[in-house]
Amino acid sequence: MTPKDAAAPHEVSEATGFRTTKLPNRVYEAELYRLHGELGKLQTWIKETGSRVVVVFEGRDAAGKGGTIKRITEYLSPRAARIAALPAPTEREKTQWYFQRYIEHLPAAGEMVLFDRSWYNRAGVEKVMGFCTPEQHQRFLRQCPIFEHMLIDDGIHLRKYWFSVSDEVQLERFRKRLHDPLRQWKLSPIDLESITRWEDFSRAKDEMMVHTDTPLAPWHHVASDSKKQARLNMIHHLLSSLPYDSDLDEHPKVELPKRLPSTGYQRPPIAVSKYVPDWASTLVADPSDPSAPID
Template sequence: MNDEIHRIKNEIIDSFDEELEQQMEEDRLDELVADGLSEPTIDRKIYFRELFRLQHELVRLQDWVQYKKLKMIVLFEGRDSAGKGGAIKRVTQRLNPRVCRVVALPAPTERERSQWYFQRYVQHLPTAGEMVLFDRSWYNRAGVERVMGFCTPDELEEFFRSVPEFERMLVRSGIILVKYWFSITDEEQEFRFQMRINDPLKQWKLSPMDLESRVHWEDYTRAKEEMLERTHIPEAPWWVVQAVDKKKARLNMIAHLLSQIPYEHVPKETIELPARVRGADYSRHPVPEEMYVPEKY
């Protein structure tokens, strides 16, 4: 029994280490650029304690969504490098991918560009008992498509006319819709881009569109301001996350998300592991040595 408890403790520590390893990697990136460009961050012990507590609550929320057959959408929007992906990772890290899934659509195909604008998003909407997180969403039209000239002024205006009704329709159908905008400063975006430029492990995150976004900072600001003004509706309001400090942003966003649904404890049956059935005529065949992965560690 003691050996089993020891192994369980080690397994828990390993799961914590995954989060620590990811955080240490971020700290390593910080050392590659000049000090003092980022705001002071939350104490590490407090951060991890609260993150694990909130992730435990996210599991309870997930169970409630599944138990009550709820349908939930969470939109993550913001400038490039605003921390959307990191926040999504912390939300989904301990959850069942069959219940909570992430949608991150690529650029539309030629066929999709000829469809009703919302059509390619509709097929990813949740069914009963599902949570869907959109890593960017139909708001691409109000942001990158507008700034980079990928849509016409008439298409943009039609989007602004349609999106409030589209979202009201989703809410009337029983979908819980939560919209987050991750807000960072000009200086912080430059700092994060410099980190990506100077680290070969992160350079893949820096696309030509990201570089172009630096040139169009003010254009994106104007686009964001109009988007928030015209699509902030009572049925589906926007929630702005102060995201210069990534750790605080994650904790604040998750805590707010948990407050959006009055979830409760889900009754569960006691799980008992059945005894293994052993057949008298079964004997395990040895695995050839050449099939094993070499144990270099």
């Protein structure tokens, strides 16, 4: 019986209607491994055809965008698949045309760029937090479809994903970050504001969708109450939306060359080099030491 044939437990949120599936780890890891292989083939296609791919990741804070981006790029070349996560604009950038600082991060031939948040900041956090004027916000809503049309008209493959998370799950993830020293950096003042301004962000998102969910550059929503489910669904959709050859061998067959015979060259002694101290060995008891504890 395959994982598709097996009955999987499902849960549906009463608040959002999201349907989440409790994926067994073995099923998740196996499918993610397969998708990583397909992403390698996608990378080969992008490089060989000189294609340009832009993937926009937007959504609520703690919706799982970063984790999905990490899985996509995990085994890809950083020279072919880049992440663009721009900080707050400088004083100079604030005086530029709004889209200007994003343009320099667009891909050249043979590249894919994943925007971890993008020009849509203006329709979301900038709108809600008052970082832009109402006139700037309305100008963005008018110009954005034209800007994206220009990208597509120039041959760029543009994909836009909105990660949706319910308020209950978002709050639960914030609480985990609060007590996890490895994730506390993810709790920015904006993240905390998103808790008290849930409806404001919802209203801004809905208005944004009315203007920017176009036939040429549609939004694709990713239900992300289950991070594993969201990652698999998003990566599978991205692959299915691009015309790469799934039957393509990711890499040509390679044979390792034989080492050439030694010419008698003598290397300097190890003692002349400064090596990093062997900290790792201090974490394990020496088995020759009679006083060492026995596991």
